[in-house]
């Protein structure tokens with residue numbers, strides 16, 4: 001099985017691409033944002049640690065005991081130290097859940113598994129996947145879409161965008177780039193050519209793994225390549 005990383009900046013269109021990969025190309029996608037919500041549900045140890053760290057004021061007052069996501073977001077997207085504290089609580093649980101998701105995909109006999117991770121590059125998880133698909137949107141369009149979607153102010157949108165690696169720096173880590181600066185139809189067309197190349201290239205790796213010594217060699221060489229921080233040639 002080949003594991004692919006899907007990333008971008010906030011509101012660049014990862015979820016839109018993720019939905020197309022699942023519905024149009026039947027690829028299983030493990031969504032880190034969904035897992036990050038699951039691991040902080042009422043009764044979880046992560047939520048208890050969040051309350052210990054940030055206080056009970058980050059819980060909703062409706063009696064549900066659920067996290068007040070808007071309140072916590074307003075705290076951590078304007079304070080790097082607090083964002084790192086939250087990441088230290090949530091990310092290990094998300095990583096473990098993603099690993100379990102990948103194992104389930106492998107046990108189901110999937111040939112490809114996609115990890116949709118907004119912080120794939122920042123968290124260094126990019127080093128452990130076969131290839132990286134980057135959804136790229138020019139910053140001005142990114143801000144506009146984020147403000148429209150979240151009905152947020154430009155200041156709030158910028159605080160979230162600035163909490164991530166600048167999108168143009170993520171291009172260096174991408175093996176496949178889907179440019180999302182046009183219509184949804186343009187996005188689908190761009191994704192179609194990326195999926196075609198991806199299937200061809202992973203197909204060769206997949207065939208190699210049928211001959212175990214070569215398969216192990218190819219997998220080990222990709223991992224060594226990544227661990228040595230050498231970037232694979234970028235296919236655009």
Ligand SMILES: CC(C)(COP(=O)(O)OP(=O)(O)OC[C@H]1O[C@@H](n2cnc3c(N)ncnc32)[C@H](O)[C@@H]1O)[C@@H](O)C(=O)NCCC(=O)NCCS
Pocket residue numbers: 009010011032033036068069070072073076083086087090091094117118119160163164
């Ligand atoms: C702060 C929280 C509660 C705000 O929740 P909210 O529903 O408003 O946002 P949501 O979770 O849908 O995230 C929306 C987008 O914000 C960005 N984002 C979220 N968390 C972070 C972070 N810690 N650092 C940078 N960007 C982030 C991502 O692009 C994400 O796709 C939530 O974002 C959170 O728990 N973040 C910490 C966990 C995390 O890092 N998640 C990112 C994927 S692993």
Ligand SMILES: Nc1ncnc2c1ncn2[C@@H]1O[C@H](COP(=O)(O)OP(=O)(O)OP(=O)(O)O)[C@@H](O)[C@H]1O
Pocket residue numbers: 008009010011012013014015016017033118145146148149180181182183184185187
């Ligand atoms: N090509 C497009 N044309 C118009 N709107 C788009 C296009 N692509 C995405 N959008 C819209 O932009 C917003 C952000 O897209 P999406 O939610 O897929 O981004 P994301 O990268 O998953 O965001 P997040 O990081 O918050 O999860 C959504 O409202 C989506 O409908």
